[in-house]
Amino acid sequence: MVAQVRRHPLAAQTSELLLGRIQRGEWALGHRLPGETTLAAQLGVGRSTLREAIRELAGKGVLDSRQGAGVYVIALDVAEEWDAVLRRATIASVIEARIAIEAEAAALAAQRRTPADLRAIRRTLAAREAHGEPVDAHVDADMAFHRAVIVAAHNDVLTQLFDSFLPRLRIAMIDMLRLQPVADATDHDAHIRLADAIAHRNPSGAAESSRAHLTELKAAFS
Structure with missing residues (x-):
């Protein structure tokens, strides 16, 4: 069963949860994350919250959001x-x-x-x-x-x-x-x-x- 975010602040927790899953090897370096709808449902958060969490990890050099191609893992930790x-x-x-x-x-x-x-x-x-x-x-x-x-x-x-x-x-x-x-x-x-x-x-x-x-x-x- 996939862990879900239950407390605020949701975006910060979602960011931490995503980073944890990356560090545990759920998504390898260069791997594409599941689609926004699927991932938001897995985490139990809204799509806007998920987008904010992805932006945070992108700003920290962990994820890369590519227009029309999806979100990719580009680092395994926060640089x-x-x-x-x-x-x-x-x-x-x-x-x-x-x-x-x-x-x-x-x-x-x-x-x-x-x-x-x-x-x-x-x-x-x-x-x-x-x-x-x-x-x-x-x-x-x-x-x-x-x-x-x-x-x-x-x-x-x-x-x-x-x-x-x-x-x-x-x-x-x-x-x-x-x-x-x-x-x-x-x-x-x-x-x-x-x-x-x-x-x-x-x-x-x-x-x-x-x-x-x-x-x-x-x-x-x-």
Whole structure:
């Protein structure tokens, strides 16, 4: 007996049920699904609900609706889900590299920062708070703040490392925030604590603020 959908939301459940049947091998890769009327009857849903479920799976790269030819299986799983796993793994690696570079740079910045460095840190901190949306503008403002901290360490190697890392870092952070936004107020407070530790010439506090913020960011995304 074929399982039927019984609860709402019907289209989402129908999509999940179709995907499950594909994953169990009921329809092989390249196989044509039964006609709309037959399949809707099997699932116990209306044709409009079935069409919506098919559109959802087509959007996820599992089905291909071909005009006049029917609906075909073109993948055995949702590509976006695996892509998201890979993207999360990449972002986690990027954040780990940031911890290695930025925690040490923050400690050095607290020891070596000049009044001009502190003004740059405060200026970029304010700009970061002002750029909440869109995501790419916020990330650019955030990167400007973190670069100001690294420049304040007065270590050319750390600055060059960060600059060489920046293009990949920017992409990863935009990707991360689009996949899973972070709480703006809490996140900005962490940046304020970092700036204050540098202002008060507290190397251990600056390093810990940097490390704690980035570790929390990694944990929130894992």
